[in-house]
Amino acid sequence: MPSEQLIINQWLHLLAGLNHKALSLCAWLLIAFCSIAPLEKLFTLRRQRIFRKDFIPDLWYFFFNGLFPAFLLVVINDLVIFGFQAILPAQWFTWVQSTPLGFRIAAILLASDLGFYWAHRWMHENPFLWRFHCIHHCPTQVDWLVATRAHPLEIVYLRTFSFIPMFALGLVDVSAGKSETYTLLLVVINTFWGIFIHANVNLRFGWLEGVIATPHFHHWHHANDNPTVINKNYAALFPIYDRLFGTLYQPKKIYPTKYGISTYFPDGFLSQLIYPLVWLFHRPKSPSSPASRQEPEQFEE
Ligand SMILES: [Zn+2]
Numbered sequence: 001m002p003s004e005q006l007i008i009n010q011w012l013h014l015l016a017g018l019n020h021k022a023l024s025l026c027a028w029l030l031i032a033f034c035s036i037a038p039l040e041k042l043f044t045l046r047r048q049r050i051f052r053k054d055f056i057p058d059l060w061y062f063f064f065n066g067l068f069p070a071f072l073l074v075v076i077n078d079l080v081i082f083g084f085q086a087i088l089p090a091q092w093f094t095w096v097q098s099t100p101l102g103f104r105i106a107a108i109l110l111a112s113d114l115g116f117y118w119a120h121r122w123m124h125e126n127p128f129l130w131r132f133h134c135i136h137h138c139p140t141q142v143d144w145l146v147a148t149r150a151h152p153l154e155i156v157y158l159r160t161f162s163f164i165p166m167f168a169l170g171l172v173d174v175s176a177g178k179s180e181t182y183t184l185l186l187v188v189i190n191t192f193w194g195i196f197i198h199a200n201v202n203l204r205f206g207w208l209e210g211v212i213a214t215p216h217f218h219h220w221h222h223a224n225d226n227p228t229v230i231n232k233n234y235a236a237l238f239p240i241y242d243r244l245f246g247t248l249y250q251p252k253k254i255y256p257t258k259y260g261i262s263t264y265f266p267d268g269f270l271s272q273l274i275y276p277l278v279w280l281f282h283r284p285k286s287p288s289s290p291a292s293r294q295e296p297e298q299f300e301e
């Protein structure tokens with residue numbers, strides 16, 4: 001088991017780097033804005049202000065999620081790596097590591113997206129998990145900054161399920177201490193692709209849309225037009241998983257006409273952080289259904 005001292009050292013390291021991390025997040029925010037804002041201007045899907053409603057809370061989510069989920073993730077990663085080191089034979093790592101780097105990177109992306117697909121789908125199907133995930137779905141205007149709008153515990157949950165297949169298949173040689181490089185690579189790719197697929201752009205990519213997630217694909221994931229088009233398109237990178245598991249929705253020409261959720265959701269950053277946890281103490285008699293997103297919640301007296 002990872003020692004307490006190791007975990008404390010990792011936390012101290014993260015704590016000491018918080019200022020530096022906050023500064024680098026400002027730089028990443030500027031890079032994302034400068035690369036996506038011109039696209040949103042040139043290929044506007046829907047006319048809306050850049051500084052739209054909820055822009056400021058979304059900035060809070062961007063910084064909060066860039067800084068704090070890492071404290072829980074280092075502990076979970078240590079435990080997962082320790083578990084697979086104990087289970088998998090050393091020869092397995094040696095064989096996988098002897099395969100070409102390009103193959104391993106492709107396998108890491110494919111495997112992690114499979115983990116993401118199911119973890120994400122469970123958030124839509126389980127009423128308790130949905131209360132965390134509806135933070136991401138409540139905006140009625142979708143653009144690039146919605147990508148990082150999520151409860152910090154959802155970030156921990158989704159990243160854990162994205163990393164597990166990568167460790168389980170031995171694609172990362174944990175004994176060589178390279179796991180951080182690969183997990184960081186995954187986070188950067190997923191974050192930047194996530195920002196792109198949320199962008200308010202009307203850009204189509206022909207046959208490529210069957211291979212890789214695009215803004216059209218993910219905007220349908222945020223659709224709230226009617227019950228038949230919700231709970232579709234769960235993959236972050238590869239629509240093949242939605243095709244395989246029956247959740248793909250890619251109409252040829254049209255985009256959604258309506259985003260958001262129809263159930264109650266509190267305003268304000270702190271209330272939204274607390275909202276899912278209230279469930280534990282104040283459970284509704286008839287929970288709002290993530291499947292319909294229409295039913296009102298009735299709380300017990
Ligand atoms: Zn979702």
Ligand SMILES: [Zn+2]
Binds near residue numbers: 136218
């Ligand atoms: Zn989204």
